[in-house]
Amino acid sequence: MIEKKQIEKFNLSKIARHKDGLNYLGKILKKNEINIEHIINKLSKLEIAIPSWALGIGGTRFGRFSIGGQPRNLNEKINDVGILNTLTKSCGLISLHIPWDIPDDFELINKIAKSKGIKFDSVNSNTFQDQKDSKLSYKFGSLSHVDKNVRDLAINHNVEVINYGKKIGSKSLTIWLADGSSYPGQSNFRDTFKRTLNSLQKIYEHIPDDWKLLIEYKPYEPYFYSMVIPDWGSSFLFTSKLGKKAYSLIDLGHHLPNSNIEQIVAILMQEEKLGGFHFNDSNYGDDDLTVGSQNPFQLFLILCELVQGEKDTKNPKISWMIDASHNLKDPLEDLLQSIENIKIAYTKSLLVDYNRLRQAQQINDITICESILKEAFNLDVRPIVNESNLRLGGSIAPIDAYRELEIRKKLTKQRDPTYTSSGL
């Protein structure tokens, strides 16, 4: 859909201004003895996975406002991730949700993905809704259910998801367990925990040696009194009991307001148990808004802990994935903006002088500690991000290019304009 020469032409129209900005920033960084090439190099290695459910328009429980050109099948979802990757060169991964995205023909879908330079990231299981024709129900839980038959159904589903994942080259299974209770007394906390651990152990046995099992947590929703895995502590408890292949996954929107997520990142990395991120932003709950749109400073602080953890701990490489819902914006623009905001925050986190920060911490000079962080945060680093895009062969300004090339208009023309829903 986008030809190389179209991007080159677009970049050429922006290059002069970009180079001015880059030169100016380069001078500032040189004064601070920061090697700009090192930062650009780090940025170029970034890989962010796109979830298959974020490519269409989402909704709330009140309504859904459609947009033309939404992907109607897996093939078209892969195509859309291809568009994002052509523009940004840092999201060549798609994460599938089973059973929503079961390929009809695995060989063909692998071929399509390969032709667009897209790989398959983590596979996600789903036991939060009943599947068509199922005689058993997840209404009162899945892996934690009181009935062994329902637990077995949920376990078998997860094993099936692993098997699908093997066929497309995935290397991890992500479980967000939506089990919980809405009323005091509804469930026995200890028994529920034990049943869940037992179910997870059975799934864990099927995780291949070169895979990870990622366990997400969430304090409330869909249940409002208790969740079986409500917080990072319980996720850590499960992943610790399961073994070396199990890791916790942090979804930024799965915390109560004002939680200190950066501290959670630091501790999980210290314990070598942080497996992945689901990036999004929020004000109140699981708002699933554009990454970095509400609280870019918190995103920066989270990435500061990640950068330090990568240096100071033995935590393995972390998977980065966006998990958001796009109700108002064009989903592809929303994802481009999310990718840009992640890159900006990551670049700033790479500019922090952590040695100086440590020294200031040692003498309790809290004024300087804060200034060191703010020095990096307050810099406009967009020229570095754009330079990295440019060198990788992507667009110097992805959202502008997306608009100028009229991608949404073209997609709408190609695809059924009355198709209403594919987002979450």
Ligand SMILES: [Mn+2]
């Ligand atoms: Mn998530």
